[in-house]
Amino acid sequence: MHELVERLLKGDKRAAARLITLVDDQDPIAAELMKQIHPHTGKAHIVGITGPPGSGKSTLVSKLALEYRERDMRVGIIAVDPTSPFTGGAILGDRIRMSEVVLDPGVFIRSLSTRGALGGLSRATFDAAMILDAYGCDVVMIETVGAGQSEVDIVRVAHTTAVINVPGSGDDIQAIKAGILEIGDVFIVNKADRPGVERIVGELEAMLSLDKDWRHADEDDDEHWTRPILVTVARDGEGIGEVVSSFEAHREFMDRTGTRKVVEEQRFESIIREMLGDLIIDLMERAVSREELEVMVADVAARKIDKMDAVERLMDRIMDQRGNG
Ligand SMILES: Nc1nc2c(ncn2[C@@H]2O[C@H](COP(=O)(O)OP(=O)(O)OP(=O)(O)O)[C@@H](O)[C@H]2O)c(=O)[nH]1
Ligand SMILES: [Mg+2]
Secondary structure: OOHHHHHHHOOOHHHHHHHHHHHHOOOOOHHHHHHHHHHHOOOOEEEEEEEOOOOOHHHHHHHHHHHHHHOOOOEEEEEEOOOOOOOOOHHHHOHHHHHHHHHOOOEEEEEEOOOOOHHHHHHHHHHHHHHHHHHOOOEEEEEEEOOOHHHHHHHOOOOEEEEEEOOOOOOOOHHHHOOOHHHOOEEEEOOOOOOOHHHHHHHHHHHHOOOHHHHHOOOOOOOOOOOOEEEOEHHHOEOHHHHHHHHHHHHHHHHHHOHHHHHHHHHHHHHHHHHHHHHHHHHHHHHOOHHHHHHHHHHHHOOOOOHHHHHHHHHHHHHHHHHHO
């Protein structure tokens, strides 16, 4: 076993940081290290936190971390491509309490960059969450700005997804328009110290009432998850306990109903498919020179050969290479 992995499994924070850097940089050694880490994962509860820029995600996550620590849980925090970096904004803004979090060995905070392709970013996020799982985190929170498909993909690594909205922005249901409504397991209206809270809660209720499971809201029903709408003032720590309790309730729901297993299998399937696609492209690039590929592409563009013929020829070359190699 690689020395870094050994240290990770013993709960060494610096080894965890180093490993996350390797996956973030898409270092060639990362795949081998992830193989060694894989069997030691599957315990952590992975929570995605998404919402519009400036909605208070980092502030909320910081407060949630403190609440989890009160409950004696080890916490990992991953901020994906943050517009306001964790170290600069929310955490230092609440210096005294947050320095507790930063120094606390039970909390691991890390930002991921957008180095590499977008697909690479969602994979790096997934691997970083696995590293923190093996490190011993009971919960790993992933913060990402909810604005489009790439963010939705990143959030798909989560078992539980919280969608944040804020009142009175004029485009109240921004997150809903972006298609993020479907992925929310818990809805949070933050900045409830501002006017317009009832209105946005009402809009969310109206949207959620279209969902069949939501109609079970008043029943005592074990089979369905009723997606709650929670109101917080993250800045002042209001409503934080309820958020953690609903995350915990969703975790229990997923375990009890077997949903967690289904979600994990779905996400591994999509990752395996993505990795396989990348591997084939990689093998093709090794089997065929850039010049050969250009000639083939030119032939397709000149209608000398068909594009599927080109694909089949490339596939033959990969197979030849594998046969000889
Ligand atoms: N009034 C009010 N302000 C808040 C609340 N929560 C956070 N803020 C403030 O909102 C601003 C943005 O907070 P962040 O936590 O950085 O928001 P974010 O969603 O992480 O921002 P990005 O990562 O840049 O998208 C900060 O000035 C916070 O202090 C709240 O409940 N009420
Ligand atoms: Mg942030």
